[in-house]
Amino acid sequence: xxxxxxxxxxxxxxxxxxxxxxHLYVRSWHRALGWYLGGLAGLGLLVAATxxxxxxxxxxxxxxxxxxxxxxxxxxxxxxxLVGLRLLGTADVWWLLRRRARGAAPIRCVSCARTRDSxxxxxxxxxxxxxxxxxxxxxx
Numbered sequence: 001x002x003x004x005x006x007x008x009x010x011x012x013x014x015x016x017x018x019x020x021x022x023h024l025y026v027r028s029w030h031r032a033l034g035w036y037l038g039g040l041a042g043l044g045l046l047v048a049a050t051x052x053x054x055x056x057x058x059x060x061x062x063x064x065x066x067x068x069x070x071x072x073x074x075x076x077x078x079x080x081x082l083v084g085l086r087l088l089g090t091a092d093v094w095w096l097l098r099r100r101a102r103g104a105a106p107i108r109c110v111s112c113a114r115t116r117d118s119x120x121x122x123x124x125x126x127x128x129x130x131x132x133x134x135x136x137x138x139x140x
Contacts, residue, residue, distance in 0.1 A: 008097045012090055019089030027119055028096060035089045042081045046073065 007026070015022030019039045023032035047070065048054055056069035106115040109123035116122075122129040 008094065008101075011093050011097060015090040015093045016086055019085045022090065022093035023096070026093065026097060026100075027117070028093075031092065031096065035085075035092070039085050039089075042085055046077055046081050050074065050077075 011022035011025045013022075014025050015035075018036075020032040020035035023029075023035060050073055053069050053072055056065070056072075059065075107118050108114065109116050109126060109128055111128040112123060112126040114123065114125045116124060
């Protein structure tokens with residue numbers, strides 16, 4: 001139980017760092033990609049909705065001009081988008097892990113009896129490539 005709490009805490013902290021990192025940590029690949037692209041789309045929409053910034057970005061041919069153009073972004077909207085995406089991503093990874101914790105009992109390795117991830121075909125502790133769990137007998 002303590003390792004699940006540690007894993008949940010690590011995923012939540014990673015998701016606070018950037019939306020999608022917590023999902024990567026818990027191997028939810030599609031959700032991680034969705035949150036990453038959602039973060040980029042949110043920032044892109046903010047840039048596109050700000051008058052003058054889009055035209056300056058399209059007209060500029062240098063990185064310096066593009067950076068100067070983005071200085072005109074409204075700070076309160078930028079902070080709102082960034083904080084909102086992080087909070088929503090954090091809530092999603094927390095909800096995902098809570099739902100997973102309710103669903104299945106841990107799978108134990110036959111060789112070392114440690115818990116292993118059901119998504120893996122091997123035990124990461126002893127590298128036993130078996131798909132049996134500890135509830136099955138060894139004499140199969």
